[in-house]
Amino acid sequence: MTDERSTGHFPSPRLPRSGRSADDRKAAGVLAVRGHEIATVSSGRPGWLLPAALILLGAVPMIAGAARLTELTAGAEITPGNARFFAAPLPVVLHILSVSVYTILGAFQFAPRFRRRRPGWHRAAGRVLVLCGVVAALSGLWMTLFYPRPAGDGDLLAAFRLVFGSAMLLSIVLAFAAIRRRDVARHRAWMIRGYAIGLGAGTQALTHLPWFLIFGTPGEFPRALLVAAGWVINLAVAEWAIRRRPIGRSRTSAGRTSTVGAGRMKS
Structure with missing residues (x-):
């Protein structure tokens, strides 16, 4: 009954x-x-610990991006290292701004209590995240293809950037398509993957640090591997998080179903 x-x-x-x-x-x-x-x-667990850690991880590339914007707007001296940005500033400006918003806004999506209390904010922020993620991925791909390569960037690093930049773009598109079908689980999984790739520059600063301290400036091949390692580490953590949560949900759902079924049989 x-x-x-x-x-x-x-x-x-x-x-x-x-x-x-x-x-x-x-x-x-x-x-x-x-x-x-x-x-x-x-x-x-504390709801703000993970978002704070993610913002902290992205702090180094965001600070570097702010310095680059200051350089461009203040009319700094043109050097071989920054000439490509002055020649075509729009892609790098779009990339820095979109990645910064993507990093900060995306971190708050990992605060479950905040999301539950403000579902309207979560949806509105999600739309902004999709837009910023697409702009960040496309501008990154454009810079890889059309900017002159700086010293130390070879074909292997360019290939890694094209692969992971395309993977980020694909992840966001698949996440958007999933939520349009109201498939929340797949939407969540693909957004986490896209965010992990977008946050790769923060982890790349950590993968480079030991090499700098021990060996100095990395050569072309080690640099490519250190950059790729940042993306691989982030994606590995993302996959762990994605595969860990549904198990707990399925167990909870199964437990509720069996309890409800037992209650119906008794009544």
């Missing part, structure tokens, strides 16, 4: 079956489910 649900954290109140009406059993089930949801939220 009606459900009797128990989550293990907030068991349904026990009333004598003879005095337990259908409304009582329904109310107990609703309280149990709501209690489980409250317990899940309250027992979670």
Whole structure:
């Protein structure tokens, strides 16, 4: 007739079956489910720890990008290292601005309590993220293809940039297509992958640091591998996060289904 649900954290109140009406059993089930949801939220890890860590990881490339914008707007001296940016400033300006917004705004999407409390904000921010991610990927690809290569950048590094830049663009497009189909799980997975690639410059600063300290400036081949390592590390962490969460969800769903089924059989 009606459900009797128990989550293990907030068991349904026990009333004598003879005095337990259908409304009582329904109310107990609703309280149990709501209690489980409250317990899940309250027992979670600090909601702002991960977003803060992601913004911190992206701080180095964002600071470098701000310095580049200052250089371009202040009319700094043109050198062999920055001549390509002065010759065609639009792609690099679009890239720096879009990546900065993508890094900061995307980090807040990893705050689950914030998302649950402000679902409207999550959707609006998601639209901005898709736009910024596409601009960041396309401008990065354009710079790889058409900017003169600086010293130390060879064919292998250019190939890595084209592969991962295209993968970022594809991830965002697939995430957008998934949410249009209301496939939230695939949307989440592809957005995480796209964000991981977009945050690659932050991890690349960490992969370069030990080499600089031990060996000095890396050559063409080591530099390509160190840059690729940043993207690979981020994607490995992203895949771990994607594959870890659905297991917990499926277990919770299975537990609720079996409990509901048992309640129906008893009633």
